[in-house]
Each structure stands twice: as C-alpha cells, then as structure tokens.
Amino acid sequence: MVQPVHSSVPPAGVTDPFPSSGPRRLVHLFSNGLVTLIEGIAAVLLFGEICLLLASVIARYVLHAPIVWSDELAGMLFLWLSMFGAVLALRRGEHMRMTALVSRLTPSTRVFVDTVALTFSIALLAMILIPAYHYADGEAVIVTPALEISNAWRAAALPVGIVLMLVVGFARLLVLGKPTHIVAALAIAAVLVGAFYLLGPTLEPLGKANLLIFFVGIVAFCVFSGVPIAFSFALATFGYLALTTYTPLEVFVGRMDEGMSHLVLLAVPLFIFLGLLIEMTGMARAMIQFLASLVGHLHGGLSYVLIGAMYLVSGISGSKVADMAAIAPVLFPEMKKRGAKEGDLVALLSTTGAQTETIPPSIVLITIGSVTGVSISALFTGGLLPAVVLAAALCFVVWLRYRKEDLSQAQRFSRREIGRLFVVSLPALALPFVIRAAVVEGVATATEVSTIGIVYSIVIGLLVYRRFDPRRFGAMLVEAATLSGAIVFIIGCATAMAWALTQSGFSQDLAALMSKVPGGAWGFLLISIVAFVMLGSVLEGIPAIVLFGPLLFPIAHQAGVHEVHYAMVVILSMGIGLFSPPFGVGYYSACAISKVSPDAGIRHIGGYMAALALGLLIVAAVPWLSVGFL
Incomplete structure (x- = not known):
C-alpha cells in the first residue's frame, strides 16, 4: 500500500501498537478516543450527504418542488467531511506519498526520515493555522443566500480540521517516534524554516526564478523525502507566497477552500x-x-x-x-x-485509470464543459x-x-x-x-x-x-470519508499552487508561448500534449483545467482544432500525467487501493505508459475518433 507518514505506522485499519510506558499510553488512549469520535462524525456527515442529495432528486423530479437550499447545505457539509477525512487519513497514514528513495534506506535511517517527514507536515499545519482562523473569521460577515446563515459555519471547518490534524499528528509522533529522532526532526524543521525566512529579502528580487526554487526544487525535495504529496504542494506554495510576495496568507487558505469546495x-x-x-x-x-x-x-x-x-x-x-x-x-x-x-497489477490498474478519463460521466468532462462552454x-x-x-x-x-x-x-x-x-x-x-x-x-x-x-x-x-x-x-x-479526505485535500493544495502560478504570470507566459508554436494545429496539439502531461502530474485534472482551459481553448479554436477533439487530447494527456509516477497523485491512489508499495509498480509501468502515449498520439492524429459521432 502507499507508505504511511511514519514507517512504524501500521497499515490502514490496523490500530497502533499499545504503548507500555505511562505518558505514551495516555497519549495513545486520548488519540484513539478522539479518532473514534471523528470517525463517527465523518460517517454521519457522509450518510447525511447521501440522504440530502437523494431527497433533492426526489423533490425536484418526482414532487416538482425543488429544495432550494440543498446544494448550499451539501457544500457546507462537504467541506467539514473533507477536513475530517483528511484528519483520519493522517491518523491512518493514508495521505499519499512517494517512497522510491526512502524505501531504499536502512531501517533505522528510514525511521528517522519518516519522522522528519511527519514533522514537516506538522510544521505546515502549524504555520497555516493562524491564517486559517483569520480566513474563517473574515467569512463571518458573509451570509449564505439560501440558508441565510453566516458563512463562518462552513469556513470554520478549515481551522478546526487543521487543529485536529495537529493533535493527531503530534500524537502519532509522540507514540511512534524515538525521542532522539523527534528532537532532531524538530531541529531540522526549525533550521530550514529559519533559513528560508532569513533568505526572504534575497529571494524576492529573483522574480520568476523563484518558481524553480519553490515549485520544482522544494516540491521535488519534499516528495522524494517521503513528505505526503498534499503537504509537499502546500509547503512550496506557502513558502513562495510568504517569502517572495506581499500576498496575505489568508489568501492561501482561501484558495485551498476554493479547491475543496467545488460541489x-x-x-x-x-x-x-x-x-x-x-x-x-x-x-x-x-x-x-x-x-x-x-x-x-x-x-x-x-x-x-x-x-x-x-x-x-x-x-x-x-x-x-x-x-x-x-x-x-x-x-x-x-x-x-x-x-x-503485484507491481504489474498496480501498474495496469493505474494506466487503466488514465485510459478511462474520457468515459462519461467523467468529472473532468463536466469540469471542462463548465469552464470552457463546450457542450457536455x-x-x-x-x-x-x-x-x-x-x-x-x-x-x-x-x-x-x-x-x-x-x-x-x-x-x-x-x-x-x-x-x-x-x-x-x-x-x-x-x-x-x-x-x-x-x-x-x-x-x-x-x-x-x-x-x-x-x-x-x-x-x-x-x-x-x-x-x-x-x-x-x-x-x-x-x-x-478517509480516502476522499486525502484526495480532496490534495486537490485543495493543488488549487492553491495553481493560483500562485497564475499570479506569478506563469500561466499567461505558457499560453503565449503555446500560441507561437510552429506547425499550426499539429504543432499546437503536440505542445499541448507535453504541457498537459506535465500539468496533470503536478496540478491534478480539475485545477489544471480550471487554470488553463479558458486560456488555451480559444487558441485551439484559432489554430483550427475542434473543441471536442482538443478536449479529448487534453484530458487524456492530463490523465497520463495524473497516473504517472513519481508526481502523479492518481498513481498513488491506485497503490493505496491495491495495497501495493508505489516502488513495486514503478518497475512495471513503463510499457503501459508507452502504450498510452501511442494511443494518445493516434487520438490526436485522427480527429474523427473524437468528433465522428457528434
């Protein structure tokens, strides 16, 4: 399965070993009691969502009396469900991460590296807690249109969820980490945070070079060090905004909220x-x-x-x-x-996930239609x-x-x-x-x-x-609830990163560059394939579509590419990126579901990815495959 944040953490669904020492025993009991409560709340929330949406369908289609506030309440409950799910994922070690390098370390070194990875996750949560509180407090003045209640009832899910993740993360650290490792990990995190803070005045004048430092360097370092993918994205984005811009950090939390709140x-x-x-x-x-x-x-x-x-x-x-x-x-x-x-099985499962991205009713299809105006x-x-x-x-x-x-x-x-x-x-x-x-x-x-x-x-x-x-x-x-919490938390962090890239001018520069590619429609399709494979591996499908769809679809139209054909090329390209290691989060989802280490699948996935790339080129070269039955 996807490796947990700490190498001593048992697989999902298996309780932690019961500590024998007094303090650790008390922490363990408190943590278990808290998690049991959160599990009950998450189960009730998900069951409530099912009942609410089913009632909405019956009221609208059978009784012809739509429940006007159903979507609003569903969205409010969904953010709470996502945050509680993210808490459970941290407790169970189900936040997806890359362990290709970590797994090759000696057992004792790996325990230390895993402790550092968990400490980095805790450090991020500690840094965004105050901005999350201020963001939720700022939402208090907004009244929801249908329920006519303060939007703080919804936004409060963010600081509450972060506090619970901090509590659960510290509990796991204290129960499962070695004291010397914990002290060393905290020291490393403090030194790195302090070093970047002191380098802030030096980083700011570098301009767009900071994109390479934060969104390539820091993301790659964190991912290959075993820090969960979502926390790696968030650390890079938070650092970029805090040290190189004057953006209020509440905006970072707001962009996470936006990414996690798509109904x-x-x-x-x-x-x-x-x-x-x-x-x-x-x-x-x-x-x-x-x-x-x-x-x-x-x-x-x-x-x-x-x-x-x-x-x-x-x-x-x-x-x-x-x-x-x-x-x-x-x-x-x-x-x-x-x-x-098992490595071949998870590799095939992952690539079939990419293969089926265009099959309706795909969420990505619905998203691309909503942001570009293409007929769903x-x-x-x-x-x-x-x-x-x-x-x-x-x-x-x-x-x-x-x-x-x-x-x-x-x-x-x-x-x-x-x-x-x-x-x-x-x-x-x-x-x-x-x-x-x-x-x-x-x-x-x-x-x-x-x-x-x-x-x-x-x-x-x-x-x-x-x-x-x-x-x-x-x-x-x-x-x-747990699995969806891990996934939606990644999407929220990816959305914040996508927003930061937009504000840096990266997305506009990319669109301008792609509009100048020689070769007309074929050149534009080829560069789009390369770009969206890369974007899909980093930003995930929905954020990438929201970010680049409105920019690139008009250019595709001007280049003579049919909008539905271009949508298929874009979606399949993002799917290949999404399910490709080492960055594609879809690949880690396949590993989590299969309960297979990501390292095992990497050895077998090359041939399947080559087949997907060949199939994508055929789809790009033969527009009839996409538009022949319209």
Missing part, C-alpha cells in the same frame, strides 16, 4: 462509497465473473477483464478512485494466484472511442507480457455457463446504463446521480444477490 467534488466520496457498495453486494464480482467467463481462459485473460471492467465501471462512478476501488479487490487475488506480480453532451459522446483506442494499446502490452502465462489453473466455461453468468450479471451490467440515463434525462446531476446508484445497489444486493452486510455499512462510510 462537483462531492461526487468523490459518494462514488467511492458506491464503489465499496458494489463490491460488498456482489455486483462487481458478478460483472467480472461474466467477463472472465468470456476471456479468462486466454493468456493474460484476467488483465483483459481488468481493462474491460474499468471501462464499464467508469460509467458507474465517474471517479477513477471509485472505479479502482470497485475492481481491484475482486480481480487481484485471482490474478496473483496465476502468478501475476458532446463531450460525453466524444469520449467513448478515444478510450477504446487506449484500451487496445494496453491490451497489446498485456498480450506481449503474458504470452507465456501459466494457464493450468484457468477455467474454460461452456456456452451454457456463460449464459447463466450473463443472466446473473445482468442487474450489475445494467447499472452503468441506469447512471447514464439518469444524467442524460435530467433526473439527477453528475453529483446527485451517485445516490441513485447507491439505492439501486442496495436494492439489488438485498433482493437479487442477497449479499448485504449492514455491519459493514459504518466502516464503509468511514473508509470512503
């Missing part, structure tokens, strides 16, 4: 929960068993099933994390029995064939790698058995069409539609597959 992101925890529900009710297993009956007996057959299942499940959730969460637990055990290496229905139509091209490229690599796979344990199904499995899987196979129909017919928005999927899955699980364990319901809510 469309509410789809993330809901769809993650839907993915867990699909697995728990047996729907995912039924779907995969049917696909396995068709091709599972072939060399690399289960890998083909993984690619096909990701294509199908993408239509269910629209969230790549939820897609992977629904597929990996079902397929991976059997694939490992056949001798597949056209984007939904145009996104299906490009994903097929990339899937075919991945299948070719699978064929090369698994030509000599041992099939002694593979089962060949008769036509009668395939037909029976098809009938059994039909309710599960129908779910993507139910989801798409609800969106296309206007029954629910892309965010609300997950609640329809949740109700459908519960009904099918109870009545058809008869696999529904209510005892797991609470744990699934907590798991969805």
Whole structure:
C-alpha cells in the first residue's frame, strides 16, 4: 500500500501498537478516543450527504418542488467531511506519498526520515493555522443566500480540521517516534524554516526564478523525502507566497477552500462509497465473473477483464478512485494466484485509470464543459472511442507480457455457463446504463446521480444477490470519508499552487508561448500534449483545467482544432500525467487501493505508459475518433 507518514505506522485499519510506558499510553488512549469520535462524525456527515442529495432528486423530479437550499447545505457539509477525512487519513497514514528513495534506506535511517517527514507536515499545519482562523473569521460577515446563515459555519471547518490534524499528528509522533529522532526532526524543521525566512529579502528580487526554487526544487525535495504529496504542494506554495510576495496568507487558505469546495467534488466520496457498495453486494464480482467467463481462459485473460471492467465501471462512478476501488479487490487475488506480480497489477490498474478519463460521466468532462462552454453532451459522446483506442494499446502490452502465462489453473466455461453468468450479471451490467440515463434525462446531476446508484445497489444486493452486510455499512462510510479526505485535500493544495502560478504570470507566459508554436494545429496539439502531461502530474485534472482551459481553448479554436477533439487530447494527456509516477497523485491512489508499495509498480509501468502515449498520439492524429459521432 502507499507508505504511511511514519514507517512504524501500521497499515490502514490496523490500530497502533499499545504503548507500555505511562505518558505514551495516555497519549495513545486520548488519540484513539478522539479518532473514534471523528470517525463517527465523518460517517454521519457522509450518510447525511447521501440522504440530502437523494431527497433533492426526489423533490425536484418526482414532487416538482425543488429544495432550494440543498446544494448550499451539501457544500457546507462537504467541506467539514473533507477536513475530517483528511484528519483520519493522517491518523491512518493514508495521505499519499512517494517512497522510491526512502524505501531504499536502512531501517533505522528510514525511521528517522519518516519522522522528519511527519514533522514537516506538522510544521505546515502549524504555520497555516493562524491564517486559517483569520480566513474563517473574515467569512463571518458573509451570509449564505439560501440558508441565510453566516458563512463562518462552513469556513470554520478549515481551522478546526487543521487543529485536529495537529493533535493527531503530534500524537502519532509522540507514540511512534524515538525521542532522539523527534528532537532532531524538530531541529531540522526549525533550521530550514529559519533559513528560508532569513533568505526572504534575497529571494524576492529573483522574480520568476523563484518558481524553480519553490515549485520544482522544494516540491521535488519534499516528495522524494517521503513528505505526503498534499503537504509537499502546500509547503512550496506557502513558502513562495510568504517569502517572495506581499500576498496575505489568508489568501492561501482561501484558495485551498476554493479547491475543496467545488460541489462537483462531492461526487468523490459518494462514488467511492458506491464503489465499496458494489463490491460488498456482489455486483462487481458478478460483472467480472461474466467477463472472465468470456476471456479468462486466454493468456493474460484476467488483465483483459481488468481493462474491460474499468471501462464499464467508469460509467458507474465517474471517479477513477471509485472505479479502482470497485475492481481491484475482486480481480487481484485471482490474478496473483496465476502468478501475476503485484507491481504489474498496480501498474495496469493505474494506466487503466488514465485510459478511462474520457468515459462519461467523467468529472473532468463536466469540469471542462463548465469552464470552457463546450457542450457536455458532446463531450460525453466524444469520449467513448478515444478510450477504446487506449484500451487496445494496453491490451497489446498485456498480450506481449503474458504470452507465456501459466494457464493450468484457468477455467474454460461452456456456452451454457456463460449464459447463466450473463443472466446473473445482468442487474450489475445494467447499472452503468441506469447512471447514464439518469444524467442524460435530467433526473439527477453528475453529483446527485451517485445516490441513485447507491439505492439501486442496495436494492439489488438485498433482493437479487442477497449479499448485504449492514455491519459493514459504518466502516464503509468511514473508509470512503478517509480516502476522499486525502484526495480532496490534495486537490485543495493543488488549487492553491495553481493560483500562485497564475499570479506569478506563469500561466499567461505558457499560453503565449503555446500560441507561437510552429506547425499550426499539429504543432499546437503536440505542445499541448507535453504541457498537459506535465500539468496533470503536478496540478491534478480539475485545477489544471480550471487554470488553463479558458486560456488555451480559444487558441485551439484559432489554430483550427475542434473543441471536442482538443478536449479529448487534453484530458487524456492530463490523465497520463495524473497516473504517472513519481508526481502523479492518481498513481498513488491506485497503490493505496491495491495495497501495493508505489516502488513495486514503478518497475512495471513503463510499457503501459508507452502504450498510452501511442494511443494518445493516434487520438490526436485522427480527429474523427473524437468528433465522428457528434
């Protein structure tokens, strides 16, 4: 799995070893009690969001009496849910991070480096606490339009969440860190902060050279040192704004708030929960068993099933994390029995995440339509064939790698058995069409539609597959809240970094440079591919789209590139960057869900990434694949 912030931290879901000494024992008991309370609140918040959005759909579509304040309340609860989820992710060690270098250290050195990484995270939280408080206090004068209450009720989630993360972080440090390591780590953090503070007057005159120092140098140093990705982004951005600009630091917190408060992101925890529900009710297993009956007996057959299942499940959730969460637990055990290496499995899972970025109802498609004015229905139509091209490229690599796979344990199904499995899987196979129909017919928005999927899955699980364990319901809510908290916190930090890059003039310089690229439409597409692969690996899809979409789509139009075609090229390029190590946060999501170390996947991902790059070039070169059915 993705390595926790401290190497002694047990995997997610496993409690910390009970300390024997008195002070540590008290800290441990206090920490466990606090985390149990936070887990309960997070579960209630997520369940409340599901009920609220479902009630909104019923009121609007069935009763024709929309609840005008539902979106406002949902957004308010979502920020609290995200911050509580981020707290739980820190407690469980589920904030994603890169350990390619750290894992190669000796055990004792690694413990020290992990202690330093956790200390850096705590230092960031301590530095942004006061700005977060002032930001929330400033929001008190704003009255929400529908509920007519102070916006401080929503914004207070930021300082409260930061305080809770500080408490949890310090507790983990005290319980699991060695005293000498803790003292040394605190000293290192203090020296570095002091050094940068003293260098402030020297850094300010450097102008845009500071972009390399902070957004390349510091980010790379923190990421490869094992500091969680979100905290690495935030440290670089906070340092850049504090030391090289006169920007009030409350603005940094405000940009984080903006990134975490997009209502469309509410789809993330809901769809993650839907993915867990699909697995728990047996729907995912039924779907995969049917696909396995068709091709599972072939060399690399289960890998083909993984690619096909990701294509199908993408239509269910629209969230790549939820897609992977629904597929990996079902397929991976059997694939490992056949001798597949876990590194190859997570590499394929990650690249299928990039492959399916254009399959509706994709959150990125919805975002790109909202900020550029491109028809979302056209984007939904145009996104299906490009994903097929990339899937075919991945299948070719699978064929090369698994030509000599041992099939002694593979089962060949008769036509009668395939037909029976098809009938059994039909309710599960129908779910993507139910989801798409609800969106296309206007029954629910892309965010609300997950609640329809949740109700459908519960009904099918109870009545058809008869696999529904209510005892797991609470744990699934907590798991969805924790994972979504880690993801949304990354997006918030990436949004703050994107805003800082915009204020520096970087985005305008990039747009001006790309508009002057020779070669007309083809040159513009090629430079766009390179740029968005890089941006996708650093900024994540939604912030990159919000930042550069309005700037570059008009240039693409002037260059003669169809807007839907350009959208597909941009989204697939960002997807490749998002799921590419060492910076792509989507890759770490795949590792977290697969419970495989990121280091293991890096050794196998090269061939799959090359296939994606080839497929992307084909999509870019053949516009018909994107616009042929419009």
